[in-house]
Amino acid sequence: MPSQQLPSQVRAECKHLSLADPSFDTPAPVDLLLGADIFPQIWNNDNIQLGPGLPSAYSSQSLEIFPQSLAVTLSTSIESLMERFWNIEEPAAAPLDFTEDGQCETIFNSEMYRNYAGQYFVPLPFRSDSSDRLFPGMHEVALRRFYQLERKLLRDPILHNAYRAFIREYEELGHMSRSEESGDYFIPHHAIHKLVGDELKLRVVFDASAKCQAGYSLNDRLYVGPKLQQEIIDVLTGFKVKEYTLHTVTCGVNYAPYLALRVLQHIADNECDDFPAVQQTLRYQTYMDDICAGAESIVAAKILRNNLIEVLARAGLSLKKWSSNCVDLLDDLLDKDCACNPLAFDRGDGIHVLGMEWIPDTDCFTYDISAIKWSSEYLSTLQARGCWLKSQENVKLGAMVVLKDNSLPPLKWRLGRISELLPGSDGVVRVVRVLTKQGVIVRPVVKLVLLPTN
Structure with a gap:
């Protein structure tokens, strides 16, 4: 103290005093702090004022002292002091390995592997060991749900045929196969459908949130995984009862989005050294199971398309439902791999992407508001x-x-x-x-x- 050298006239005013600190005018560390309980006991009720903005000399029982508080200038804003205070009070973030997201990453990195065809085999990220992997009574729960579904299908032949076609295709694609032995967990499922014109749209949903007799579900025993999904705005701007074993990560379980996107990130990190545009696309232009990307020219777009096909094929992934506002990009693709025939663009057919409808020929997004019937059907009556x-x-x-x-x-x-x-x-x-x-x-x-x- 003080924080800076005092003017020379201050020392001149005090040269006749016997000072407790002869170097009181020179910045130095604090040697002693006197509290308010001690100061009145040594003060002789005599002091010398050295001027505005300068310290005062107080006479003590033996020496002249300068109260330290009067020689201090505040050089830090109150905002900075408060920020430092809250930073001190804020607990340090837990190491990643101690968080659920970190545990999930550890399981993925340690147990994930690829087969000879380059396909990814990913683990189920269980929260703990063997006791939590038992699901008593789950076979009965899944069987009861299946009987309910079967009765519903028997009442609707069209839905029944669509369901059988879906299950048959699921098996042919290698997503599941007949079980040779009884499994530890049986996942219930049900069919969701809607009519679009004269066409029946069917989707089978697997319910990993169904609880076993012990009161917990598969989702309860699995880590969800860290959020890897990009924000949508960023993407837009840039039969008989049989037991089957599922071979792929299926929708309906809480970890599915994490694993699907985590595999794409792993491909981007490890397979795209020679394809920076593919790496950028997989990281930042992917939403759920849709890859939305573009290029400055048709030639560049074709190169990006071909590189995407090549890189993902190494991992056993094939891209389907191609669509573009430029028919030249679809000419050399198989019709079955395209979302619709390029000639259909002239009819204004829409491609559903990101929960909206994309009109390729005008390159714009639309929403279907036909379900909003309050104004058109109710108020008009x-x-x-x-x-x-x-x-x-x-x-x-x-x-x-x-x-x-x-x-x-x-x-x-x-x-x-x-x-x-x-x-x-x-x-x-x-x-x-x-x-x-x-x-x-x-x-x-x-x-x-x-x-x-x-």
Whole structure:
């Protein structure tokens, strides 16, 4: 102390004093701190003021001292001090190996391997050892769910045929095979379908969240894995009862997105030294199971396409459902590998990608809002008049209503809530007060439309 050399006139003013610290005007480490409990006991009630902004000399029982606090200047902002305080209080982050994400990475790196064909074999990242890999009663749970599915399929021949075709293709693709011995875990599944025009779209969902008799599921016993999925905005801008063994990572289990994307990252890190564009695409232009990429020219796009096919083929992965806003990029691909025939682009057929619909010929994304039927199907019917003589129950206090207005289309009618009932002498409510955004108004019941609240 002090933090910087004091002016020479300060020492000159104190030359006649017997100082406790002869070098009080020169910056140096602190030797002794006197607390407020000691200072009054040694002070003789005498002091010398050296001027504004300068320290004061206080007379003690034996020597002159300079209170340290008066010789200190604050050179650090309060914001910096608070930031340092919170950094000290913030606990250090746990080492990666001690986190669930780190454990999952360790299991993947230690147990993942590739076969002679280059295909990846990935482990199930169990949270702990053998006791958690037992699922008592899971065979009965899966069998019961299958019988339910079978009864549903027998009632719908079209759905039944689509389901059989899916299971047959799943087996032919090598995703599963008949089990030669009873397994430790049986995963239930069910079929989800919808009609798109005259075509039945079917998807089989495997339910790894189904709980066994012990009260836990396969998903409960597996690590989810770290989030490797890129944000969508970043991607857009840049039969009989038989037991089968699944050979591939299937949807429905919580670790599937992690393992699928982790394999692609491993390929990008280890297989793309000669293909930087492929590495960039696999890392930053992949969303779920869609690879969305482009290039500055048709030639560059073809090179990227061919390199993607080559690199992923080494790992036993084949790319399907190719689509492009340039038909030249699809001409030399097999029709079965394309999302649709390039000639169909002239009809405006859409390619579903990233939860949206891509129109290749205009190179734009669209949303299907046909399911929003409130305005088009419900409000447009409110002008229909019911039978005037039909007896109806009184309206209820608090009911949500739409206020009819013959001068406006239904989509412009106001919304309100009944705040007071005004019954007649016969007890029938024909007039009510309605609370709207503009205030409370009195309205005949016949000029209101009750909204369903269930």
